[in-house]
Amino acid sequence: MQTHNLGYPRIGSDRELKKACEKYWTGKASVEELMITSKDIRHQNWITQKDLGIDWIPSNDFSYYDQVLDMSLMVGAIPKRYNQVILDKSNTELDLYFAMARGYQKEGIDIKAMEMTKWFDTNYHYIVPEFENNQKFSLFSTKVIDEYLEAKKAGIKTKPVIVGPVSYLLLGKEKEENFNKLDLIKDILPVYLEILHKLKKEGVEWVQFDEPFLALDLDAKAKETYQYAYKEIHKQFPYINKILTTYFDGLKDNLHLAFSLPVQALHVDLARCPEQLDEILGNIPEKLLLSLGIVDGRNIWKNDFDKSLKLIHKAISKIGEDRIMIAPSCSLLHSPVDLELETDTEALSTEIKNWLAFAKQKIDEVVTLKRLAENENTPELQKKLQENKNAATSRKTSTLIHNEKVKEKIRNIEKVEDKRHSVFSQRKKKQAKSLQLPLFTTTTIGSFPQTSEVRSWRSKLKKRLITPLEYEELIKKEIEKAIRFQEKIGIDVLVHGEFERNDMVEYFGEQLEGVAFSKNGWVQSYGSRCVKPPIIYGDVFRPNSMTVKWSSYAQSLTKKHVKGMLTGPVTILQWSFVRDDQPRKETCFQIALAIREEVLDLERAGIKVIQIDEPAIREGLPLRKKDWKIYLEWAIKAFRIASCGVKDQTQIHTHMCYSEFNDIIQNIADMDADVITIECSKSDMKLLNIFSEFKYPNDIGPGVYDIHSPRIPSKKEMVSLLQKAIKSIPVEQLWINPDCGLKTRGWEETEKALIEMVSAAIELREQC
Structure with a gap:
């Protein structure tokens, strides 16, 4: 079995990215200083995951603002109103990027920001791509290649992460009437192919295509677009291993569509939809690898190893260890960085803390589950298993929970x-x-x-x-x-x-019973905006x-x-x-x-x-x-x-x-x-x-x-x-x-x- 991760928090353990961006925006830091901070965060993330034992570490999961905006810049989906920003030679690519996210007012130029909306059913926000009829795309930013090479130079083997072409189009908005944004697939696909060509040239082995829309209701045109896009990608790059990731719900009626796409691995969210596993195992094509999203990337409760191992063993018994990958259910973007930073027992009691796992701990859970599923038997591993059982029992029986x-x-x-x-x-x-x-x-x-x-x-x-x-x-x-x-x-x-x-939520949570808080459990909401979500652990009252x-x-x-x-x-x-x-x-x-x-x-x-x-x-x-x-x-x-x-x-x-x-x-x-x-x-x-x-x-x-x-x-x-x-x-x-x-x-x-x-x-x- 192999382990992998879909994405890691990019804000830094002490919100270093937030602080660096805001200094840059206010002119208190140079672009070089901002880039140094971002590089430090990326390297720390890669090293953390490598040290914990993840086989396939993501790259290009870092973003200065938003991964969808990153994709817009990469494929050149830059609204025409920002041409003035591009023409000003004093502006960097990063200035254009932030202008698209935040608007631009400078020397008489006044340009509105692009729209922002919620990323599916999360509190994360993304910048909405804007599409016009007959829009042309071209490779504008090489960020995905640059970060892959950066990791490679540091001795880290990564799988680049990109928003898949169909989900990217579906995330966008038509700015004109009487055309369907999915009609742009033939125009945008050559840019994806160019990205893959450059990655292949640099020795890439795996590429992760995020296609969360496969977990949503799809019409016939969307399904046809999926089949066209991935057949074209496979035709050009049959020997790049492609993992298609879905999350936030089960595949359900899109299962056979997903199975029909010529990729080497399919990731499914078993935290949100564990019941889909039986149908998947009963229909999975030969040779297709199955990535089990077994550790919840959206919540902070410890994984129940006993429950997860039952699902993993079920998959192993059906298709064998060598076709199984173990992963979080989705990107850990939605989790705080590291529970080890919670040292204030007045803020977060030892009892409640023992029930939790943040991003770093979730990576450790993924690796531990792999080792347990492979019947590795060491004192250290048995101790982890027993501690996990004790935490589950403690949470079920705690007097803190019920009123x-x-x-x-x-x-x-x-x-x-x-x-x-x-x-x-x-x-x-x-x-x-x-x-x-x-x-x-x-x-x-x-x-x-x-x-x-x-x-x-x-x-x-x-x-x-x-x-x-x-x-x-x-x-x-x-x-x-x-x-x-x-x-x-x-x-x-x-x-x-x-x-x-x-x-606006933390303030009320702090005054309600049944709710706990961390000191450093920050999660990105949008751009440099970070929040500390309340932890609702018990019955709530005022x-x-x-x-x-x-x-x-x-x-x-x-x-x-x-x-x-x-x-x-x-x-x-x-x-x-x-x-x-x-x-x-x-x-x-x-x-x-x-x-x-x-x-x-x-x-x-x-x-x-x-x-x-x-x-x-x-x-x-x-x-x-x-x-x-x-x-x-x-x-x-x-x-x-x-x-x-x-x-x-x-x-x-x-x-x-x-x-x-x-x-x-x-x-x-x-x-x-x-x-x-x-x-x-x-x-x-x-x-x-x-x-x-x-x-x-x-x-x-x-x-x-x-x-x-x-x-x-x-x-x-x-x-x-x-x-x-x-x-x-x-x-x-x-x-x-x-x-x-x-x-x-x-x-x-x-x-x-x-x-x-x-x-x-x-x-x-x-x-x-």
Whole structure:
């Protein structure tokens, strides 16, 4: 048997890449310094995997921003608007790359960033490729070859990883009507063949083609495209070993399609879909190697060796050891780097830590499972097996996990009110009278910039360099500064800025029971943005109020309404490492009850506008449409449990990112939020079309500028977007706001952008 890995975290064990990129973006570091840091990370990753015993280590799994954007640059899928960046000889290839990801404003040139959306059902984001009819492709970046050679020079045998040609096209977006992006396969395939030619010339043995769409519903054209693409690749390069990787679900009805493709190995996700193994083993072609994705790359619980070994032995008995490869289920991009860095037992108890495995530990699990499956019998290996059994037993029997009061509430969940007292049209009249808001009400999504100074206060508090009272005074001053700024520029519904919050999920997780946290368990979300997902290990409940103090303080500073800001139950669930010993639905309902209690406390404290963010509703959809109905029923119910206990006069908002709702618009309407704010600027307001066609009854705030980019939009640009919005949505339903929260932006750009946004609202009021 052989072992391999699909991908390793690229942020560095101490988020070195994040820090290096941000220094480069702000001009505090040179491109050479950034490249040195990135090279150090790559080499450390390769050496770690080699030392742990992995046979086939991935290369080209490193990325400065996103692996799909890497592929766009490699195949020359560069939108024409970036030609100005290319023509400026002072710009490097890396500057072009970051311009595509983040936008570009320099010396009178103003270019929007490319769209960004979620990578399947994960909290990772990718940059969406843009395609035009008859688009031409050419090899622009040689990154995949360069990194293979870099590893080879360091004495590391790697298999380059690339996004497969069909999945790459399916991940993209047609920028013109009346053509199918899959028609571009004949245009893009020559570039893939050129890459393979160069890799073969350098002695490559294995190449990994990531084709996750094989685990999704595919139409006839997509299936034909798969067959065409891989037959052409095989025809040109029959002697390069090609491993086709699928993940996040089972192959199911695409099994025979996958088996028909001329590759040497097929990887399947047995963490997400272990039941597919029997059908695979009953139909697998002769000589095809089977990669068993046996160690969960998406969650942080230790692998159950006994269960995994049963699956491995089943495969061995059917096709033999020499056709088996052992691997994580997917790239370890979605896992924190190294559990050994968790040395603070106050933050993460020894008992809970013993149940966990991060990326480095998962690599060790893969190698250990191979050795155990091959009946290797050493004291060191037997010790590992016994420790694994002990950890599984400890987790099942721990008193930390179960809370009978919480379980009783879930048993009676159907008794919890999950509908507002009146329909929206009646609530809107009451809210209009109570809130007295103008046409085109302006607001922001919640967070304001968190400067290094603000972040340092939390660090000083944790290190006991300042007292809790001193910390509170600092936060109060920052809140007052934000309130005064919003009043000064004329924003209508204010926010307190969330300066006390480290992250919109982590902040709540830290205040809920049944949830643990790591100190260094960072995972990349997008670009340089990293998050520390909560670890939901037990029954969840709220021991005390979580936000009332800060919201009440902010409201006391102004006569304008200040929104209470909460994260919704589905998003907390989706953006956490979730316990796997009970259905996700039950865990979500536990969180929903905790958020409901917080909503009612905010209302009692006099907060009249409460926002419950649910950016992960769409992300949580199962990959197969036949499974959507069950998920949406409990996900929407969870939101309604959290939001529907308030009076008619209390206005409930929700916020959603990456808002392609065409196929779930009825479910979005069923949430019955009084106001929904959505990411909309990058789509040029086209996402509103479905709301218009559906005749969405509640109020909508389409985002008028992209907060993931540092570029500052003009009033004219925002007015133009809103005029398009007015064509789709009645003016009395429209709010005006940015696409998302402003936490990651700087104050200077934020202030300028919001001043332009308020000016746009004033101009529209004058027009209407």
